[in-house]
Amino acid sequence: MEDLIDNLKENATLVIRNAEYKVKTKTWYSLEEDEDASYIKCELSNNKVLVVIPDDELIYIGEAFENLNYERISENQIKYDNIIFTKTGDGHQVIKNIEFGLLEEVEGKCVFEDYESENNIISLGILTDKNNKVADVLADILDLEEIQIKQ
Numbered sequence: 274m275e276d277l278i279d280n281l282k283e284n285a286t287l288v289i290r291n292a293e294y295k296v297k298t299k300t301w302y303s304l305e306e307d308e309d310a311s312y313i314k315c316e317l318s319n320n321k322v323l324v325v326i327p328d329d330e331l332i333y334i335g336e337a338f339e340n341l342n343y344e345r346i347s348e349n350q351i352k353y354d355n356i357i358f359t360k361t362g363d364g365h366q367v368i369k370n371i372e373f374g375l376l377e378e379v380e381g382k383c384v385f386e387d388y389e390s391e392n393n394i395i396s397l398g399i400l401t402d403k404n405n406k407v408a409d410v411l412a413d414i415l416d417l418e419e420i421q422i423k424q
Contacts, residue, residue: 274327277420281315283373286423287323289334289415293423294318298374305365316378322410332420333394335412341395343409351388351395353411358388358395366398380408389414 285296294317304310312326323334343353349360366383382402388395398408 274325274330274332274417277332277417277422278313278325278327280422281313281323281325287317288421288423289323290413290419292319294321294323296323298378299372300374300379301369301372302366302380303369305367307364311369314380316374322380322412324412332415332417333412334415335394335396335410338409338411339407341397341409341411343395343397351397353395356390356393358390358393360386361389361394362387383408 281296281299283296283299287294287296296315296317298316300314302312302314310328312324315323317323320336321334322337323332325332341353343351346352346357351358363386366380366385368379368381371379381400383398383400385396385398388397392414394412394414396410396412398410400406400408
């Protein structure tokens with residue numbers, strides 16, 4: 274996981290499940306509720322985002338939607354595309370450090386709720402420093418071996 278994090282460099286080419294992506298930004302985030310909980314988000318080409326959460330050994334790639342059109346079925350579950358997702362966390366995301374990329378390109382402050390199914394994650398987000406824009410992400414959970422970095 275450390276090698277992946279170290280090699281997420283500006284304009285690096287990632288190959289994930291036979292698709293190529295350029296790394297446009299790399300930002301470290303933490304939670305207002307827990308400053309030690311740090312994670313990385315990289316904006317990629319093709320409107321994709323790569324999230325790496327080292328403490329949880331979790332990696333996922335997804336796409337942001339302004340309206341994911343999910344159904345809330347209980348306080349801790351939502352349904353999307355006939356799949357039940359269970360809540361795994363929530364909080365207030367804040368930027369710790371932008372390694373590269375412009376502030377306008379990164380997500381910034383966000384109030385979020387994360388939900389997981391077997392192979393997918395839905396992160397429901399409101400970008401509080403961007404006029405409360407909705408930024409919901411539907412993502413596929415990845416194994417480290419599914420990511421190659423082209424040199």
